[in-house]
Amino acid sequence: MKVISGRARLGRRTKELVRRLAPGDIAVIDHADLDEVAAEALRRARVVAVVNTRPFLTGRFPHHGPDRLLEAGIPLLEEVDERVFTGLTDGEPIEIDELGHLAQAGRLVARGVFLDPAELQRRRERAEKYLDRALIRFVQNTLDYARREQEALLRPVELPELPVDLSGRQVVIVVRGPGFRDDLRAILDYLDDVRPVTIGVDGGADGLRELGYEPSLIVGDMDSVSDEALRSCPFLVVHAYPDGRAPGLERIRRLGLEQKARVAPLTGTSEDLALILAAQEGASLIVLVGGHSHLVDFLEKGRAGMASTLLARLRVGPRLIDARGVSILYGRGGKGTGRREMVAIAASALVPVLVLFGLSPLWSNLFRLLKLWILWRLG
Structure with a gap:
């Protein structure tokens, strides 16, 4: 391996650091169990290496975040001494040699260990052996928290008055979750045909804007969304x-955007808040893109349970359509199913849908989505 050179960019919070990265930089992070979303953001920033003071995969649970970077040919140096954050000057060039020695201005600052695919796979296999234990702890924490907080999570939320009427409208909520960009591309026909209200949850707003859609409002902690998205959006929650207490309000004030921002307190995540907001305001259908729904999702986010998300989804009820992974179904995320097979599946599925079409508004909306899907598959 040749010597790796680039400007050092330091950040203990990866999702904030990526906003400062430029192609050719070396990202220095403090992020155990690097999740897929953070890894994808680093890859898109076109860094030449990632230096981590923690293990990229600790073995607590199996995940594939580091794979995204290794597959892109980006070297990963891990378990570097934390003093690297005080020993390096942000923005100045650094070098990493083949032994994992990290130097700046000819001075050795720290050492680390390069992570290779074989070692990554060994750790993942070990983690999979203990996944059942992690699942048991996760379920127990979820149930315990739900019992303690059920009253707070189930009572109506005090929401600010919105400038857009959601009553009877279809709403698309975009969360910065694994694969959300691919899933968003898979429903472009639906977005163009139905013109639903679009809500970006933090960085999900940037995903909408990348495809030419301005979110109707942005909901979140305001920590992973760009300044440009915040300035262009007409309303912020x-x-x-x-x-x-709203830590994200400080950034809004710094940007001078207080006039179009409102605060909404909620026990739970910003994703939960967006779902409850849409449901409570009377949305007829809620399509969730990039949502978090399973064990690894929440463990990657450092959460020990998913009580708030579980109860939020129960509150939304049958109006919710989770579009996660729809790009794989459509064949845009992989090999996919052949056109003939897809048409045959669609035709067989159409019979019961037609029967239910006149019986329920929900099935009417689902039928419309299915119609768009068939037309898209046929070109």
């Missing part, structure tokens, strides 16, 4: 803690 800042997620606050139940006691009213």
Whole structure:
């Protein structure tokens, strides 16, 4: 391996660091169990290496975040001494040699270990052996929290008055989750035909804008969304803690956007807040793109349970359509199914849908989505 050179960019919070990265930089992070979303953001920033003071995969649970970077040919140096954050100067050139020695201005600053695909796979296999234990702990934490917080999570949320009427409208909520860009591309026909209200949850707003859609509003902690998206969006809902504290409000004030921002306190995540907001405001159908729904999703986010998300989804009920992975179904994320097979499946599925079409508004909306899908597959 040749010597790796680039400007050092330091950040203990990866999702904030990626906003400062430029092609050719070396990202220096403090991120155990690097998740897929963070890894994809680093890859898209076109860094030449990632230096981590923590293990990229600790073995607590199996995940594929580091794979995204290794597959792109980006070297990963891990378990570097934390003093690297004080020993390096942000923005100045650094070098990493083949032994994992990290130097700046000819001075050795720290050492690390390169992570290779074989070692990554060994750790993942070990983690899979203990996944059942992690699942048991996760379920127990979820149930315990749900019992403690069910009253707070199930009562109506005090929401600010919105400038857009959601009553009877279809709503698309875009969350910055694994594969959300691919899933968003897979429903472009639906977005163009139905013109639903679009809500970006933090960085999900940038995903919408990349495809030419301005979100109707942005909901979140405002920590992973770009300044440009915040400035262009007509209305912002800042997620606050139940006691009213809203750390994201500081950034909004710094950008001078207080006039179009409102605070909404909720026990749970910004994704939960967006779902409850859409449901409580009377949306007829809610399509969730990039949502978090399974064990690894929440463990990657450092959460020990998913009580708030579970109860939020129960509150939304049958209006919710989770579009996660729809790009794989459509064949845009992989090999996919052949056109003939897809048409045959669609035709067989159409019979019961036609029967239910006149019986329920929900099935009417589903039928419309299915119609768009068939037309898209046929070109």
